[in-house]
Amino acid sequence: MSDTLPDDELEPIEILTLPLDAWHRAKGGRMVEFAGYHMPVQYDGIMAEHLWTRENAGLFDVSHMGQLTFTGTGTGPGVVPALEALMPADIAGLALNRARYSLLLDDEGGILDDLMLTRQADEQVYMVVNGATKYDDIGHMIERLPDEVTLNLMEDHALLALQGPKAVDALVRLIPGVEKMVFMQAGAFDWNGHALWISRSGYTGEDGFEISVPGDAVEALADALVAQPEVKPIGLGARDSLRLEAGLPLYGHDLDPTTTPVMADLGFALFKRRREAGDFPGAARILAEREGGAxxxxxxxxxxxxxxxxxxxxxxxxxxxxxxxxxxxxxxxxxxxxxxxxxxxxxxxxxxxxxxxxxxxxxxxxxxxxxxxxxxxxxxxxx
Structure with missing residues (x-):
C-alpha cells in the first residue's frame, strides 16, 4: 500500500517572497521560483544584462542567501576553533574585516555547502551560505557547535550584490570610503542612518560589492543604486552565465555531498595549517586525494x-x-x-x-x- 497522498491532497509548498519582490515586478522582472523564493530571472534579457554587467555595473538581489553570525561568550572553545572543526579554512589566521571562501564538509569529506565567511571581531564571524541549503546548514552546524557559540540567522536583513567594472564608481557616490577596500575586504558603513556591512567580493568574476542591508531600507538603497547611470537591475539568468564564464561552481549543480574539494578543483580552500593538522572533517580522504589524485x-x-x-x-x-x-x-x-x-x-x-x-x-x-x-x-x- 502506498504511503503517499494523491496530488490533490498534498499541501502546496509555500514559495517565499523577498523584501524587493514588488520592486522587481515594477521594474519588469520576470519572476520564477528559485531556492524556495520568487526571484527575477531577467528584466531586459539575459544576453543584454550579462554584457551590461561585464561593461558597467549590475545590481543583483541575493537576499535568498543565508546571512549568519556566530558569536562567542569569551569562554569555552570560542568561535574560531568551533567553526574550524566544520571546515578546512584557516580562520585563526584571518585578519579582522577580511573574508575567505570555504566549504562545509561532512564526515566523509563531501561538500555540504560552499560559503563566504568574514572575521568581524575576535569572537564574531559573519557568514553567507547558499539559499537552498541554509536551513540544512544551520541544522548541521547547531548540532556540532558548543553551547558557548551562538548562531544567529539575520532574517531581518537583505543582501544586494553590485557587480561590474563600474560598480565602485556608482557605490562611492552613495557611500564614500568603499573605494579604499580591496578584494575580500569588508567593513561597516552608514548610509542615511542605516548600518550596512559591505564586502568587496561577488560571484561574477568582476570587481564589485556585496551589501548587507536592513530589510526595511533595502528598497530605498536599491532605488538609489539604479538611479546611478552605470547601474541596471540584473536577474538570475545573467548571474548564472556570468558565474559560469568566471569558472565559479554552483552548489547543488557543480558541488554536492558526493564531491570532495579535490574532485571539485577547490584545493585552494584547503589551507596549509589545516592540511598539516589534518583536523577537518573528511581529512583522511581529502588529503589522500590531494596526494594521489581524485x-x-x-x-x-x-x-x-x-x-x-x-x-x-x-x-x-x-x-x-x-x-x-x-x-x-x-x-x-x-x-x-x-x-x-x-x-x-x-x-x-x-x-x-x-x-x-x-x-x-x-x-x-x-x-x-x-x-x-x-x-x-x-x-x-x-x-
Missing part, C-alpha cells in the same frame, strides 16, 4: 558549434558509454560560444583534451579548457 575532476569545456550542452548531459567514451557528467552549461555571451563544466575521469582532465558529450541522443564534441573562461577582474589594489 578519480574524477571538475573541468571546464569549450563546446564545438553553437548549441549549448546543459546540465545532465553525459560525457561518453568512443563506445558511447557514460564516463562523466555535465553539471553546468550554456551559451557564454562574453566568449561567444557554448561552455560547460563537467566531471571527467582524471586522465581526461588536462586542458586541450578532446571529449564527447551526449545530450538527448545527439553527440557533441568539446575540448577541456582552463578556467576561468573570462579572466577575473577583482580589485586587489593599485599596481
Amino acid at each position: 578519480a574524477t575532476k571538475r573541468v571546464g569545456l569549450l563546446v564545438d558549434g553553437r548549441q549549448p550542452v546543459r546540465e545532465g548531459a553525459a560525457v561518453v567514451d568512443a563506445a558511447g558509454a557514460a564516463i562523466g557528467r555535465v553539471t553546468s552549461g550554456g551559451f557564454a555571451p562574453s566568449v561567444g560560444a557554448p561552455i560547460a563544466m563537467a566531471y571527467v575521469p582524471a586522465a581526461l582532465a588536462a586542458p586541450g583534451t578532446a571529449v564527447q558529450l551526449s545530450q538527448r541522443g545527439k553527440v557533441h564534441h568539446a575540448t577541456v579548457a582552463a578556467m576561468p573562461f573570462v579572466p577575473h577582474r577583482y580589485f586587489r589594489g593599485v599596481k
Whole structure:
C-alpha cells in the first residue's frame, strides 16, 4: 500500500517572497521560483544584462542567501576553533574585516555547502551560505557547535550584490570610503542612518560589492543604486552565465555531498595549517586525494558549434558509454560560444583534451579548457 497522498491532497509548498519582490515586478522582472523564493530571472534579457554587467555595473538581489553570525561568550572553545572543526579554512589566521571562501564538509569529506565567511571581531564571524541549503546548514552546524557559540540567522536583513567594472564608481557616490577596500575586504558603513556591512567580493568574476542591508531600507538603497547611470537591475539568468564564464561552481549543480574539494578543483580552500593538522572533517580522504589524485575532476569545456550542452548531459567514451557528467552549461555571451563544466575521469582532465558529450541522443564534441573562461577582474589594489 502506498504511503503517499494523491496530488490533490498534498499541501502546496509555500514559495517565499523577498523584501524587493514588488520592486522587481515594477521594474519588469520576470519572476520564477528559485531556492524556495520568487526571484527575477531577467528584466531586459539575459544576453543584454550579462554584457551590461561585464561593461558597467549590475545590481543583483541575493537576499535568498543565508546571512549568519556566530558569536562567542569569551569562554569555552570560542568561535574560531568551533567553526574550524566544520571546515578546512584557516580562520585563526584571518585578519579582522577580511573574508575567505570555504566549504562545509561532512564526515566523509563531501561538500555540504560552499560559503563566504568574514572575521568581524575576535569572537564574531559573519557568514553567507547558499539559499537552498541554509536551513540544512544551520541544522548541521547547531548540532556540532558548543553551547558557548551562538548562531544567529539575520532574517531581518537583505543582501544586494553590485557587480561590474563600474560598480565602485556608482557605490562611492552613495557611500564614500568603499573605494579604499580591496578584494575580500569588508567593513561597516552608514548610509542615511542605516548600518550596512559591505564586502568587496561577488560571484561574477568582476570587481564589485556585496551589501548587507536592513530589510526595511533595502528598497530605498536599491532605488538609489539604479538611479546611478552605470547601474541596471540584473536577474538570475545573467548571474548564472556570468558565474559560469568566471569558472565559479554552483552548489547543488557543480558541488554536492558526493564531491570532495579535490574532485571539485577547490584545493585552494584547503589551507596549509589545516592540511598539516589534518583536523577537518573528511581529512583522511581529502588529503589522500590531494596526494594521489581524485578519480574524477571538475573541468571546464569549450563546446564545438553553437548549441549549448546543459546540465545532465553525459560525457561518453568512443563506445558511447557514460564516463562523466555535465553539471553546468550554456551559451557564454562574453566568449561567444557554448561552455560547460563537467566531471571527467582524471586522465581526461588536462586542458586541450578532446571529449564527447551526449545530450538527448545527439553527440557533441568539446575540448577541456582552463578556467576561468573570462579572466577575473577583482580589485586587489593599485599596481
